[in-house]
Amino acid sequence: MNTPIVLHGHCACARAEYAAHAIDLTATVCYCEICRRMSGGAGMTWLPIDAATFRASGSLTAWRGTDGLERRFCPQCGSVIMSIEATHSAVAHVAVGTLDDQRLIKGTRSVSVNCRPRWDATHTLTLQPADPRDEGPEVPSPHQSASDAALHEALANAPDGFVSIDPRGLVMAWNHQAEAILGWTYAEAIRRPLHEVIIPPEMRSAHLRGMARLQHTGDGPMMRKHFEVDALHKDGRRVPVHLFVTPVRMDGGVGATAFIRAAEETVAAPAPVAAPAST
Numbered sequence: 001m002n003t004p005i006v007l008h009g010h011c012a013c014a015r016a017e018y019a020a021h022a023i024d025l026t027a028t029v030c031y032c033e034i035c036r037r038m039s040g041g042a043g044m045t046w047l048p049i050d051a052a053t054f055r056a057s058g059s060l061t062a063w064r065g066t067d068g069l070e071r072r073f074c075p076q077c078g079s080v081i082m083s084i085e086a087t088h089s090a091v092a093h094v095a096v097g098t099l100d101d102q103r104l105i106k107g108t109r110s111v112s113v114n115c116r117p118r119w120d121a122t123h124t125l126t127l128q129p130a131d132p133r134d135e136g137p138e139v140p141s142p143h144q145s146a147s148d149a150a151l152h153e154a155l156a157n158a159p160d161g162f163v164s165i166d167p168r169g170l171v172m173a174w175n176h177q178a179e180a181i182l183g184w185t186y187a188e189a190i191r192r193p194l195h196e197v198i199i200p201p202e203m204r205s206a207h208l209r210g211m212a213r214l215q216h217t218g219d220g221p222m223m224r225k226h227f228e229v230d231a232l233h234k235d236g237r238r239v240p241v242h243l244f245v246t247p248v249r250m251d252g253g254v255g256a257t258a259f260i261r262a263a264e265e266t267v268a269a270p271a272p273v274a275a276p277a278s279t
Contacts, residue, residue: 007049009098011079016060018081020094021053025106027096031116034065038080042120045108046093051084054092103191161241161260165194167253169211181241181262183234198231200238215253223247223256228263 004021011017027047035044060072060081068087073080084092096105110116155162161178165171174189182189182198189197195204210220223245230238240263248255 004050004053005104007047007094007104008100009081009094010100011074011077011081011098013074013077013079015076016056016058016074016079016081018054018056018094018098020049020055020082020092022104023048023050023091025104027105027108028093029108029110030112031110031114032067032112033115034067034069035112036115036117038071042117043112044080045096046083047096047099047105049082049092049094051090051092054082054094056081158259162257163194163260164248164255164257166250166255167211167215169193169195169208171197172255173257178260181239181260182231188234198233200230200232203229214247214256218249218254219247231260 005025006019007022008019009017025047027045029043029045031043036042038044056072059075061075062070062072064070064086069083069085071080071083079098080095081098082092082094096102099105155173156175158175158177161181162173162175163171163178164173170191171189171194172191174184174186178189179185184197195207199207210222214220222243226242226244228240228242231241233239242261242263243258245256245258248257
């Protein structure tokens with residue numbers, strides 16, 4: 001990397017924030033026993049950083065395991081932030097799950113695979129870096145049920161635009177028709193705040209208030225109703241669209257899904273043709 005990429009992240013409670021220079025953008029999934037026990041899952045995913053550039057706000061608690069790694073974590077919420085080897089102190093690793101921008105990860109490799117629990121082993125390991133040409137709407141996993149895969153396929157190819165957002169208002173789904181109506185590609189829209197992508201500036205405050213209300217009440221005055229509104233196209237023009245929005249309960253709160261259809265343009269009636277003058 002000629003120009004260092006600066007990584008930013010924080011713990012679950014956001015009391016500990018950090019920044020560091022990435023050494024590589026290929027993450028390592030570790031299935032060793034310590035990583036499994038610290039994560040409470042199948043393993044932990046790490047990204048190498050230049051240890052000398054690591055800066056954290058707030059104090060971190062350190063613990064050294066039997067593997068010689070010192071792991072640092074937030075004393076408030078317990079989130080593991082980084083690890084560093086005593087014999088290779090120039091290189092450290094940050095926990096990928098704490099990164100603010102997960103899109104930076106270009107691929108994964110796996111270590112301590114022989115320690116991978118059998119209950120997780122049905123999922124295929126990703127051993128090669130991702131090809132940037134493969135960016136696009138997510139493909140359903142082969143481990144999804146047939147009904148889940150069929151639903152995913154139907155939404156991806158629906159005649160209407162389909163968009164979903166999480167409780168924070170970040171775009172989580174964006175199908176081909178949404179691209180056609182609004183101009184933004186899947187890669188451009190995904191994980192961005194919806195109000196920054198398609199909502200006109202004068203309507204953004206109302207949208208944010210509506211999202212706050214949705215988290216408190218689980219519903220809103222525009223939910224489950226057809227209505228017409230102007231959306232912001234990528235090129236800056238206003239596009240009249242028909243919307244139908246439904247609230248969806250998710251981890252962390254209430255998100256929403258929306259079907260979007262371009263409003264038909266009104267075609268002016270042709271002017272009446274004058275009858276020829278009688279001779």
